[in-house]
Amino acid sequence: MLAPYLRLVRAGFDRHASYRAANLAGLFTNTMFGLLRVGVLLAVVGRAGSVAGYDAAGTATYVWLGQGLLAVVLLWDDGELAQRVRSGDIALDLARPWDLQAALLATDLGRAGHAVLLRLVPPVLFGALVFPFRWPHVPATWPTFAASVLLAVVLCGQIRFLLGLTAFWLLDNRGVRALWATTSGVLCGLVVPLGYFPDGVRAVLGALPFPALIQTPIDVFSERGSPTGLLGHQLVWAVVLLAAGHLVLAKATRRLVVQGG
């Protein structure tokens, strides 16, 4: 029952391991952006010594983990699912003897596993070598961080899944994708720590699922806030979004008319 999905995890890993040039190019670009972002944020922290609880080491840790995590959770995809909806290939995917949502999730977990090795570890090591860096003080943080990253991958996968499914109704979902591409960086706490925002805004943003993609794993790693609360927020949203994905896919499938089929 579960075996085919485990093989999909493996396939997702292998597929992304074969994109060596793409991974190296992405690593280069993530690192360049990291250097620019860490410059701006360290300039903010510089005078005050500490802003919103972030000192220089906390800031560098925040930036370099974020630059790695955005590739692990795959914040921005290439719109393959929407493309398959538009071209009609999605009919083939739905006809296969699997649960499409679970199959995509399994493949994505494999992809993310590979990304941890090639897209998360190198920028974090680079950041730790070149900048002041804050490693976890408590050993128990490491397994909690791993669980938090896993939940973030599931969550982001479901958000991308839902964004892709909008193509069933919109056909051309470029507008939706563009909106996500431009706002997600701030909503997820990738560009500016959520702690920088005024209290009211922070409370609203914190209740949404988006910080769970980037800010929460970083908070777990940096030992900010209670791990139970952080993981709990992720877990609740993971359940909600998995259920939402299931419902929307069912609705979309009912809408599907295979042309000439």
Next chain:
Amino acid sequence: MAEPDPERGGPVGYRQVYRPLLVSRVRGQLAYPLSFALDVLAQAIGQAVELVVILVLFSRVTELGGFTADEVLLIYALAGISFGLADLAVGQLDELPRWIRTGELDVLLARPLPVLAQLITADLQLRRLGRVIVGLAVLAAVLTRAPVAWSPLAAVLLVVTPLVGTVIIGAIWVATCAVSFWVVEGRELASAFTYGSALSTAYPITVFAPWLRRLLTFVVPAAFVAYFPVLALLDRPDPLGLPAALRYAAPLVAMAATGVAALVWRSAVRHYQGAGS
């Protein structure tokens, strides 16, 4: 004077070829007004999000790299206009790897027009005007507050800067996208410089590490898009002690960058042997 006649071997000009192409692209994008409006809105939001980030940073500090909020916003606004215009003109070079992979580029090479001109006119991305509009709005708002040292020269500089900045970012775009002729993943590599320039031009370079400042001044001339011209507008010396002449050097830098971009592009096209498709 008679118009050049292509049939008699005269040069093929703007009016015969490029204008009809551009008009058709513009019409095509306006054919779906709602979709176009959403695209423009998404771009405007993208630019506005960067504004929010700057405002959030300044809710925590009163100066960044030695510049006040209004001064940074002046840099941000001019950089945003330049980036939007450059992206509008040459942003579709991002798709170069796809053109190469599918063999569509070979078709362009066979036509008696420069490849770059064909690529630029292939898809003028009008939706980028969303960025330009937000940039202009912020510029208008901040000009009433920032301590600009007004003079006839400052007024000229204010008009010229976004246009010169467009040329500089456009040159960076062309030169780095040309990498796609050699490297399969050129698009991702180039985006460190193309989309990276949206970030690196919008802040005073004083916030960056010294080696990164030198890179942004002398190699990838992002600092000339807005930072140096704004120093002149504010009539303040460079906090880094660089020569005062650099504040007015942007047009020369734009010419040099265009020259380098043209050289890189030409040698890239000459090197190109097709994808075998």
